[in-house]
Amino acid sequence: MRAVMISEPGGPDVLKIGEIPQPIPQADQVLVRVDAAGLNRADLLQRKGGYPAPAGIRADIPGLEFAGIVADVGSAVDQWKVDDRVFGIVGGAGQAEYVVTAADQIAAIPSNLDPIAAAAVPEVFMTAYDALQQGGLAADKRVLVHAVGSGVGTAALQLAKAAGAMVYGTARTAAKLKQATELGLEQGFVQDGDSWVSELMAATGGQGVDLVLDFVGAPLLQANLDVLASRGRIIVIGTMGGARGELNLGLLMRKRACIIGTMLRIRPPAEKARLTGDFARDVVPLLASGEVKPIIDRVFLFDQIAGAHRYMESNANFGKIVLAVGVPVSH
Amino acid sequence: MRAVMISEPGGPDVLKIGEIPQPIPQADQVLVRVDAAGLNRADLLQRKGGYPAPAGIRADIPGLEFAGIVADVGSAVDQWKVDDRVFGIVGGAGQAEYVVTAADQIAAIPSNLDPIAAAAVPEVFMTAYDALQQGGLAADKRVLVHAVGSGVGTAALQLAKAAGAMVYGTARTAAKLKQATELGLEQGFVQDGDSWVSELMAATGGQGVDLVLDFVGAPLLQANLDVLASRGRIIVIGTMGGARGELNLGLLMRKRACIIGTMLRIRPPAEKARLTGDFARDVVPLLASGEVKPIIDRVFLFDQIAGAHRYMESNANFGKIVLAVGVPVSH
Numbered sequence: 001m002r003a004v005m006i007s008e009p010g011g012p013d014v015l016k017i018g019e020i021p022q023p024i025p026q027a028d029q030v031l032v033r034v035d036a037a038g039l040n041r042a043d044l045l046q047r048k049g050g051y052p053a054p055a056g057i058r059a060d061i062p063g064l065e066f067a068g069i070v071a072d073v074g075s076a077v078d079q080w081k082v083d084d085r086v087f088g089i090v091g092g093a094g095q096a097e098y099v100v101t102a103a104d105q106i107a108a109i110p111s112n113l114d115p116i117a118a119a120a121v122p123e124v125f126m127t128a129y130d131a132l133q134q135g136g137l138a139a140d141k142r143v144l145v146h147a148v149g150s151g152v153g154t155a156a157l158q159l160a161k162a163a164g165a166m167v168y169g170t171a172r173t174a175a176k177l178k179q180a181t182e183l184g185l186e187q188g189f190v191q192d193g194d195s196w197v198s199e200l201m202a203a204t205g206g207q208g209v210d211l212v213l214d215f216v217g218a219p220l221l222q223a224n225l226d227v228l229a230s231r232g233r234i235i236v237i238g239t240m241g242g243a244r245g246e247l248n249l250g251l252l253m254r255k256r257a258c259i260i261g262t263m264l265r266i267r268p269p270a271e272k273a274r275l276t277g278d279f280a281r282d283v284v285p286l287l288a289s290g291e292v293k294p295i296i297d298r299v300f301l302f303d304q305i306a307g308a309h310r311y312m313e314s315n316a317n318f319g320k321i322v323l324a325v326g327v328p329v330s331h
Numbered sequence: 332m333r334a335v336m337i338s339e340p341g342g343p344d345v346l347k348i349g350e351i352p353q354p355i356p357q358a359d360q361v362l363v364r365v366d367a368a369g370l371n372r373a374d375l376l377q378r379k380g381g382y383p384a385p386a387g388i389r390a391d392i393p394g395l396e397f398a399g400i401v402a403d404v405g406s407a408v409d410q411w412k413v414d415d416r417v418f419g420i421v422g423g424a425g426q427a428e429y430v431v432t433a434a435d436q437i438a439a440i441p442s443n444l445d446p447i448a449a450a451a452v453p454e455v456f457m458t459a460y461d462a463l464q465q466g467g468l469a470a471d472k473r474v475l476v477h478a479v480g481s482g483v484g485t486a487a488l489q490l491a492k493a494a495g496a497m498v499y500g501t502a503r504t505a506a507k508l509k510q511a512t513e514l515g516l517e518q519g520f521v522q523d524g525d526s527w528v529s530e531l532m533a534a535t536g537g538q539g540v541d542l543v544l545d546f547v548g549a550p551l552l553q554a555n556l557d558v559l560a561s562r563g564r565i566i567v568i569g570t571m572g573g574a575r576g577e578l579n580l581g582l583l584m585r586k587r588a589c590i591i592g593t594m595l596r597i598r599p600p601a602e603k604a605r606l607t608g609d610f611a612r613d614v615v616p617l618l619a620s621g622e623v624k625p626i627i628d629r630v631f632l633f634d635q636i637a638g639a640h641r642y643m644e645s646n647a648n649f650g651k652i653v654l655a656v657g658v659p660v661s662h
Contacts, residue, residue, distance in 0.1 A: 217580045236580050243581035249548045249567050250574035252592030259590045261583030 003061045003096030004305050009049030012306040023100040030080050030103050031072035035115030037095045038065045039308050039321040040123050047309065053092040054266060063094025067109060067118035077103040085109040088276060089122045091265055095323060104273035107280040110288035115327045120294035120320035121287065126279050127264055128156035131235045134260055135211035139164030142209040144227065146216055148185060149176030151320040156213050157183050158292035168209060170196055172315065179318050197223050213237065218245030225251050233258045295319030334427035335636050337391045340380030343637040354431040361411050361434050362403035367450035368426045369396045370639050370652040378640065384423040385597060394425025398440060398449035408434040416440040419607060420453045422596055426654060435604035438611040441619035446658045451625035451651035457610050458595055459487035462566045465591055466542035470495030473540040475558065477547055479516060480507030482651040487544050488514050489623040499540060501527055503646065510649050528554050549576030556582050564589045626650030
């Protein structure tokens with residue numbers, strides 16, 4: 001079968017389409033014929049030689065999510081059958097014509113989502129859902145989503161809005177904020193210096209926000225604490241702007257605040273299975289009803305993978321970048 | 332009535348015993364004749380002009396906890412009667428012959444505790460109990476208590492031990508660690524440079540700890556994260572060594588860790604009442620059975636308050652320093 005392969009650490013041109021043996025499912029696994037696979041920032045890191053794959057996962061094939069058709073099931077699998085439409089996250093090797101994965105780490109694709117749309121869902125909606133849960137999302141909460149035009153950002157915005165929360169966001173450009181407003185953003189702020197801090201405080205009547213979802217890391221650590229309401233929580237799901245920042249522990253105490261670091265990929269299988277089950281229960285119905293939807297910026301053909309990486313590195317996207325693996329590009 | 336008064340911000344000598352009117356309980360309050368009152372580090376800060384009293388509390392009388400006898404009750408109070416033995420925390424003004432406090436922010440003193448012992452309980456046991464709860468204390472957890480010879484440290488050690496956890500601790504001297512070992516400390520480490528980090532990791536078989544209780548703040552931030560197990564929590568209840576430290580957000584993510592700041596004094600009354608109720612339900616029975624006990628280092632007479640402050644500033648104490656207000660010194 002064909003798979004995206006990292007020939008050596010480096011720029012987008014180290015990515016090749018290679019031929020490798022089709023994987024064989026173990027007793028508790030399913031084999032999925034991949035129709036489409038989402039691209040993630042972690043793929044860029046992995047290509048450069050950072051963000052290594054977990055134990056037991058091939059390090060030279062990127063890909064953290066897929067949508068496809070069950071092609072075979074292991075002997076102990078009774079909840080899935082051949083031809084079921086499924087999607088899920090994997091520890092790696094998702095950008096290939098076939099993946100094997102644990103039977104309890106996939107969910108059924110709702111019938112209203114085509115394969116490209118489905119491939120844009122798992123990583124960002126599971127990440128956003130899980131982060132919002134850890135942040136104590138509730139109907140009466142104020143939520144701040146940084147990089148609100150990103151894949152996880154658009155998913156978090158919609159999920160928080162669906163839960164009845166009031167959602168604020170930052171982005172690099174006013175154009176992204178305008179698009180986010182159409183998804184229900186209460187108010188957006190261009191992240192250009194620190195002026196968004198006072199603007200957000202004014203927008204919330206001096207209250208600040210109860211929950212911050214952050215991908216940027218160190219450069220925003222102090223500002224995130226500044227805009228946090230008493231007992232608020234900062235969920236750190238990325239450190240794109242840097243990992244080491246100064247933390248004011250005195251302010252953390254006075255706000256009785258909490259900073260939580262989180263990551264999906266390194267979780268043990270039982271936790272991934274639990275999250276997949278929660279996602280199927282809480283998020284898939286919202287996707288099926290159309291209350292939340294995957295936001296797709298652009299679709300690349302499988303063998304355009306280097307171009308897809310370059311495009312993601314340009315930060316121009318609003319929403320997800322998806323690779324069409326086994327389906328024609330229709331978006 | 333007589334009360335400790337801060338005549339002006341400064342050293343221990345600004346503390347005077349003054350005469351002020353006896354307070355009068357409102358409908359939902361009780362008047363308590365104070366037998367003894369605990370000393371806390373916050374009193375030192377307040378004396379120097381930092382750590383201001385919350386709104387509605389006299390700023391010039393220190394004292395965050397007391398043990399005594401109900402002397403009068405407000406018209407709406409039915410759960411307490413005159414002569415009940417009670418203890419509790421207050422936002423301030425506790426180092427006086429009488430205090431008024433909300434009827435739902437006191438608990439009954441178990442009969443095995445004399446007034447001096449009872450006065451050593453509320454602040455440290457409520458702080459430690461609350462911090463351990465926020466840290467997810469459970470029987471299978473490994474807990475690290477910094478300053479394990481302090482008042483909160485000895486309380487946390489005993490409460491964690493009573494819950495079935497394995498407790499490690501640091502202190503400034505080997506003598507304090509030896510005393511802590513008699514209270515159930517699994518292993519102690521003199522905090523002198525960073526060698527305790529590798530010693531603790533070795534002691535836990537490379538696992539690290541699930542919960543860190545920290546009073547020191549910035550100087551220990553990186554080390555606390557280094558010794559934390561996956562999904563561990565750091566509870567920051569003090570910043571004695573400094574408030575601003577560098578946080579490695581990448582490590583926070585990879586450990587899926589959580590840093591929680593907490594403070595009792597600034598909580599709204601309903602939260603203080605809830606904590607008092609939880610303390611009465613979960614901690615007072617352990618005190619009554621003798622499974623946990625207040626550790627008293629030294630008792631000072633009411634008018635020796637300046638000496639008590641000097642003694643606390645010397646960091647020589649193991650356990651609490653208590654002021655005898657209305658009872659003779661018997662410890």
